[in-house]
Amino acid sequence: MDQTRSTLDLFNNVDLTTELRLGLPGSDGKPENVKSSLSGNKRTSSEMGSSSCTDENESRYSPPTKEQVVGWPPVRSYRKNILQVKKTESEMGSGMYVKVSMDGAPYLRKLDLKMYQSYEELIKGLQVMFKCVIGLYSEREGYNGSQHVPTYEDKDGDWMLVGDVPWEMFISSCKRLRIMKSCEARGLGEFV
Amino acid sequence: MTQSFPEEVLEHVFSFLTSHTDRNAVSLVSKSWYDTERWCRDHVFIGNCYAVNPRVLTRRFKEVKAVELKGKPHFADFNLVPEGWGGCVDPWIVEMGRVYSGLEEIRLKRMEVTDEGLEMVAKGFGKLKVLVLASCDGFSTDGLAAVAANCRNLRVLDLRECEVEELSCHWLSHFPDSFTLLESLNIACLSSEVSFSALERLVSRSPNLKTLKLNRTVPLEKLSTLLQRAPQLVEFGTGAYSAEGLDAYSSLAEAFSGCKKLKSLSGFWDVIPAYLPAVYSVCSQLTSLNLSYATTQSPDLSKIISHCHNLQRLVVLDYIEDTGLETVATSCKDLKELVVFPSDPYVADANVPLTEQGLVSVSQGCTKLHSVLYFCRQMSNSALVSISKNRPNITCFRLCILEPRSPDYLTLEPLDTGFGSIVENCKQLTRLSMSGLLTDRVFEYIGKHAKKLDMLSIAFAGDTDLGLHYILSGCDSLRKLEIRDCPFGDKALLANASKLETMRSLWMSSCFVSFGACKLLGQKMPRLNVEVIDERENLNSIPENVPVEKVYIYRTVCGQRFDMPDFVRIMGKDKADVYNLS
Numbered sequence: 001m002d003q004t005r006s007t008l009d010l011f012n013n014v015d016l017t018t019e020l021r022l023g024l025p026g027s028d029g030k031p032e033n034v035k036s037s038l039s040g041n042k043r044t045s046s047e048m049g050s051s052s053c054t055d056e057n058e059s060r061y062s063p064p065t066k067e068q069v070v071g072w073p074p075v076r077s078y079r080k081n082i083l084q085v086k087k088t089e090s091e092m093g094s095g096m097y098v099k100v101s102m103d104g105a106p107y108l109r110k111l112d113l114k115m116y117q118s119y120e121e122l123i124k125g126l127q128v129m130f131k132c133v134i135g136l137y138s139e140r141e142g143y144n145g146s147q148h149v150p151t152y153e154d155k156d157g158d159w160m161l162v163g164d165v166p167w168e169m170f171i172s173s174c175k176r177l178r179i180m181k182s183c184e185a186r187g188l189g190e191f192v
Numbered sequence: 193m194t195q196s197f198p199e200e201v202l203e204h205v206f207s208f209l210t211s212h213t214d215r216n217a218v219s220l221v222s223k224s225w226y227d228t229e230r231w232c233r234d235h236v237f238i239g240n241c242y243a244v245n246p247r248v249l250t251r252r253f254k255e256v257k258a259v260e261l262k263g264k265p266h267f268a269d270f271n272l273v274p275e276g277w278g279g280c281v282d283p284w285i286v287e288m289g290r291v292y293s294g295l296e297e298i299r300l301k302r303m304e305v306t307d308e309g310l311e312m313v314a315k316g317f318g319k320l321k322v323l324v325l326a327s328c329d330g331f332s333t334d335g336l337a338a339v340a341a342n343c344r345n346l347r348v349l350d351l352r353e354c355e356v357e358e359l360s361c362h363w364l365s366h367f368p369d370s371f372t373l374l375e376s377l378n379i380a381c382l383s384s385e386v387s388f389s390a391l392e393r394l395v396s397r398s399p400n401l402k403t404l405k406l407n408r409t410v411p412l413e414k415l416s417t418l419l420q421r422a423p424q425l426v427e428f429g430t431g432a433y434s435a436e437g438l439d440a441y442s443s444l445a446e447a448f449s450g451c452k453k454l455k456s457l458s459g460f461w462d463v464i465p466a467y468l469p470a471v472y473s474v475c476s477q478l479t480s481l482n483l484s485y486a487t488t489q490s491p492d493l494s495k496i497i498s499h500c501h502n503l504q505r506l507v508v509l510d511y512i513e514d515t516g517l518e519t520v521a522t523s524c525k526d527l528k529e530l531v532v533f534p535s536d537p538y539v540a541d542a543n544v545p546l547t548e549q550g551l552v553s554v555s556q557g558c559t560k561l562h563s564v565l566y567f568c569r570q571m572s573n574s575a576l577v578s579i580s581k582n583r584p585n586i587t588c589f590r591l592c593i594l595e596p597r598s599p600d601y602l603t604l605e606p607l608d609t610g611f612g613s614i615v616e617n618c619k620q621l622t623r624l625s626m627s628g629l630l631t632d633r634v635f636e637y638i639g640k641h642a643k644k645l646d647m648l649s650i651a652f653a654g655d656t657d658l659g660l661h662y663i664l665s666g667c668d669s670l671r672k673l674e675i676r677d678c679p680f681g682d683k684a685l686l687a688n689a690s691k692l693e694t695m696r697s698l699w700m701s702s703c704f705v706s707f708g709a710c711k712l713l714g715q716k717m718p719r720l721n722v723e724v725i726d727e728r729e730n731l732n733s734i735p736e737n738v739p740v741e742k743v744y745i746y747r748t749v750c751g752q753r754f755d756m757p758d759f760v761r762i763m764g765k766d767k768a769d770v771y772n773l774s
Contacts, residue, residue, distance in 0.1 A: 071270030071676070072651065073537045073567065073594050074625075076353065078381065079484075080537065 096171065102130045102148070102179040113171045119163050126150060130179060137163035149180045202228045212237040234258065239696050241279060241303065242721065245750045246287030258297035258322070259288065265699050265744055266649075267674055268302055269327065272701055272742070274727060276757040280304040280330070282312070283755075289316035296345075297322035304328070310335030314342035322348040332357035340366035347400075348376040358384040365390040369397070376403035380429050380459065385409040396421045405429030408461045413440045416447035423450045430459030433467055433486070441470060449473035458482035458507075465492040475499030479526075482507040484533050490545075494519040504560075507531040510546040510567065517550030521557025529563040530554055534594060537567070548575035555582040563588040570601040571628055576610025580617035589614055590625035596652035596677070599629040606630055612637030615645070622669075625649035635659035639666020647672040657684035664688035674699040681739070682709035689717055693747050701725075701742035707763070708736035710743055714764020721748050722763045723756075731761070 096113040109129055116122045123134050135146030142161050143149045150162035154173045162170070162177070197205075206229055209215050219229040234257040238244060241263050249256075263279025281303045288295060295317045305328045313320065320343045325331075333356060339349065340363060364386050367374075374394065379386060388410065395401060401422050410418075410431030419425070428451070444467065448454070454474045463486040478500050483493060490513040497506070497516065503524040508516075510532055520527065530551075535544060548571045555561060555578070562585050571593050580586070600607055607628040615621060615638050622644055626634070630653035638645070639662035646669055654660070661684035663673065673695065681704035692698055692713075707724065714722035725742040728734065752762040 069596070071267065071272045072596065073534065073592050074270045074649075074651075075534065075537050075567075076269055077271065078353065078355075079533060 098152075098174055098176050100126070100129070100177040100179070102132065103181045103184065105130065111177065113174065118167055119170075122162070123150065126177075126179060132179065134179070139164075143182065147182055149182050150177060151180055152177050199224075199228050203232045206232055210235070230254070235297075236260070238262065240746050240748075241281075241284070242750070242753050243696070243746060243748045246284045248749060249284075250287055250291040254291075255294065256288070256292045257294060258299070259284075259292075259295065260299040260301075261303060262301045263303035265674065265697060266302075266672070267676065267699055267701070272676065274725065274757075274759060277725065277760060278304070278753065278755050278757070280306070280309075280755065281328075282306055282309040285309050285312045285316070289313075293317070294319055296320060297324075299324040299326070300328055301326040302328065304330040305335070306330050307332055307335035307338070311338040314338040317343075319345055321345050322350075324348065324350040324352065325354050326350075326352040327354065329355035333359050333361075333363040337363035337366040340364065341368070344368075344371065345373065346371075347373055348403075349374070350376060350378040350403075351381050352378060354381050356382055358382060361385050361387045362390065364394060367394055369393075372397050373400065374398040375400045376427075377401070378403065378405040378429070379407050380405040382407040383409070388414060392417060392421065398422070399424070401425065403427040406431045406459060408432050408459075411435065412444065412467065416440070416443040419444075419447035419451060424453055425451055426453050427456040427480075428454060428459075429457070429482075430461075432462045433460045434462045434464040435467070438466060441467060445470040445473065452477075454478070456480035456482075460486040463488045463492075465489075468492055468496050471496065472499055476501055478503055480505040484509055484531070487511065487535065490516040498523045500524060502526055505529040505531075507533070509533050509535045510544050511535055512550070513545045514547055514550040514553065515545070517546075518553045518557075521553040524558060526560055527554070527558040528560050530558075530561060531565040532567055534567040534592075537594060540595070541569075544569075548572055551575070552578050552582075555579040559583075560585075562586050565590040565592075565625075567592045567594060569594050570598065571607060571610070572600045572602045573605065573607055573610035573613075574602070576607065577613040580613040584617045585620065586614070586618040587620050588623040589618065589621060590623065590649070591627055592625065593627040596627070597629045598627070606634070608634040608637065612641075615642040620644055622646040623648075626653060627651060629653075631655050632659040632662070635662040639663055642666075643668050645670055648674070650675045650678055652677045654678045654680060657681055660684035661687060664691045670694075671696045673697075675701070675703060677702040679704060682706055685709060686713060689713055689720075692720055692745055693717065695747065697744065697746040699742070699744050704739045705743050706737050706739050707734065710740060710763040711736070712764065713745070714762065716764075718751075719747055719749065721746055721752060724761045724763055725759060726761075727759045 097110045098113060100109045100111050111125065111129065113122070116125060119137065127134055132148045133146055134148050134150055135143055137143055151159050152162055152170070152174045153176045154160050155175065159178070202225065206215070206218060209218060212235065215229060215233055219226045230252050231254060233253055234255055236249065236253055236256050236258070237260045238249070239262050241261050261281065261284060263281070264273050264277060267273060268277070279302060281300055289312055296319050298313065298317075298320065299322070305325060310331055313323070323339060323343070323346065336356070337360070339346070361384060375398075386407065386409070391410070395404065395418055402425060404418070404422060404425055405427065406429055408431050412431070412433055412435040415430055419428070448471050451474055454477055457471060457474070457478060457480070460483055465488050475496065476499060479502055481497070481500055481503055484507045486493065487509065489511055493508060493512045494516045497503070498519050501523060504526050506520060506524065506527060506529070508531070512532065520530070532546065532550070546568055548568060551564065551566050551568070552575050561583050564586065571591065599605055600610070608631055611626055611630065611634050615624070621642055624638070624642065624645060624647070626649070632655045635654060635658070638648070645667050648663065648667070648670060657680055659678070660675070660680040663670070664684060665688055680700065685705055686709055710722045710724050713720065723744040724740045725744060726740050728741065752765050756762070
């Protein structure tokens with residue numbers, strides 16, 4: 001891995017390379033600069049073990065995150081889907097149905113939380129189911145500005161605002177949902 | 193001396209040459225051999241559809257009965273080639289339809305096939321016997337209906353891992369009632385239901401049916417009906433292998449026992465272990481078993497495998513675990529090919545007890561093993577060295593350690609010595625895929641030893657251009673090289689430009705090859721197409737020294753192609769580069 005002897009000696013019968021340099025505009029053309037700014041992946045070292053981490057100085061050509069490395073591992077997409085289908089099927093067997101009530105609605109509904117991957121999807125689903133507008137969540141304001149506020153009863157029996165805790169934590173602790181009218185929900189926000 | 197043989201004699205001699213490489217070699221001996229050969233070659237193989245064009249094909253070969261075409265680069269399988277890149281077969285069908293009225297066999301791989309194209313095939317080639325579409329897309333069940341309705345001589349319809357737009361379940365009904373010639377039907381890739389009654393009738397009236405691969409939607413309860421209608425089957429792929437209760441078990445077991453010629457089994461989606469013993473009666477006949485959709489645990493897998501003493505090919509999920517592979521090593525002494533796919537490729541520590549040890553066991557116990565595709569989460573140099581010493585007869589070795597750049601888990605060193613040992617001991621190695629932590633050193637070993645290597649796949653490996661240089665300058669037989677996410681840049685590529693003309697293709701993505709280098713290469717090497725595939729906006733304003741996203745370089749006698757989308761540019765072919773004019 002002796003870089004100094006490498007490039008010059010071996011490529012000396014090629015005049016092509018003299019016309020080109022690596023490096024971004026303004027840089028001195030050293031390979032390292034380009035590497036760190038373009039791939040975002042650190043040069044490997046034994047300390048790293050098996051995890052790869054993105055470089056600090058991500059550039060405008062920043063790569064996808066580790067979780068989203070396209071095409072890796074090299075498995076055909078139909079092969080990926082087989083197991084996912086299998087998973088959702090087995091999960092659907094057990095389901096995660098919770099009751100959902102909406103203030104003013106004559107009867108309750110039931111909703112399978114496992115059908116959703118995120119709060120966004122859940123809120124959309126609730127909006128469709130109850131034909132209401134819930135709007136966007138913000139940490140500071142909750143659902144300020146909308147007529148309806150989604151709340152849930154957690155394992156401890158407390159009524160919580162939907163959206164405060166990470167999604168995974170939410171679906172494991174949510175026992176039932178209630179869409180409150182925002183005038184009644186103001187009380188919740190004050191104690192948070 | 194060549195003039196002393198009359199053409200008829202030469203032709204007769206050539207008729208014994210079936211491999212296309214032999215025929216290619218023979219055609220280079222002299223002008224008269226070239227001419228004689230081209231008049232009598234009837235099976236044509238084109239490994240890269242853009243290396244030639246349809247007119248070149250029809251000008252050279254006059255009476256072609258079988259054609260095989262490949263389109264997209266291999267990494268298209270992993271979504272690295274953007275949609276719309278190319279590889280459409282329609283222009284080929286048009287030209288071949290004009291000249292090869294006697295065409296009997298069409299085999300396509302990774303090509304875009306349209307319904308219009310299939311209709312042209314159906315109506316233009318009345319003698320068509322074989323249609324194999326492998327990893328193709330772009331067509332729907334309408335196209336299949338046209339084939340079914342019109343190809344009166346069809347024997348083989350094989351949709352291998354295709355993506356089909358499934359508009360209707362009735363396309364199978366388009367095979368006329370008078371059609372009885374079917375020998376092979378593979379619809380495993382279809383995700384929607386097909387009309388079972390049409391399928392059953394088709395099977396019933398096809399006495400020569402040897403291969404039947406169903407799709408997932410065919411329920412287990414229907415399998416015995418089909419098997420009873422086709423006990424002569426040699427290759428069978430089940431649908432979903434599960435049912436409520438066990439009522440269907442005994443008729444299924446009986447149906448399987450009636451299949452005395454069955455050699456290959458696949459399918460097994462959604463397996464219910466209780467139904468697996470239904471196949472025990474045929475296990476000892478099996479030479480090929482594909483359980484890669486069988487999401488069941490190791491003991492169940494091991495049990496069935498332990499009955500398969502004549503197995504030559506095994507495809508399975510990592511649910512088989514090291515213990516299951518030990519069973520393979522003791523039970524399947526004729527095993528030639530092992531494929532182990534990952535059950536949960538995206539989970540970091542999936543806790544499946546499949547390690548390098550499983551592969552070592554098989555390499556010890558199965559002396560005929562020559563082909564390996566193995567996904568695992570850890571590997572060591574010592575394991576690789578053992579494998580290479582146990583099995584110097586390995587010709588295809590593909591190892592994927594799921595986490596990129598994983599070192600030897602015992603020593604935390606790179607896996608250079610391990611892979612070095614593979615190339616040094618396995619002297620007949622023609623295909624290699626590597627993974628894990630690898631430095632330039634491994635490429636030095638490969639360049640030095642892998643003299644028969646035909647195809648090499650590299651990802652997240654190497655340190656400098658030296659790595660690429662070792663490969664290009666050392667691997668004498670290399671024809672296909674595909675690289676992703678490696679720090680290889682312009683120097684090695686340009687220094688080995690002439691090597692690229694001896695290869696079918698080179699793919700490099702997320703590396704450091706610059707626009708400027710691509711342009712230069714394209715300018716200097718007129719018989720190479722240097723395709724830059726880059727989906728960024730404002731490509732014109734990106735400086736020349738910036739690396740391209742992807743580059744695909746292939747030799748061609750046709751120059752640039754004219755069906756490129758806007759994210760593909762062939763570099764260096766004219767003064768201002770070739771830009772797509774749309």
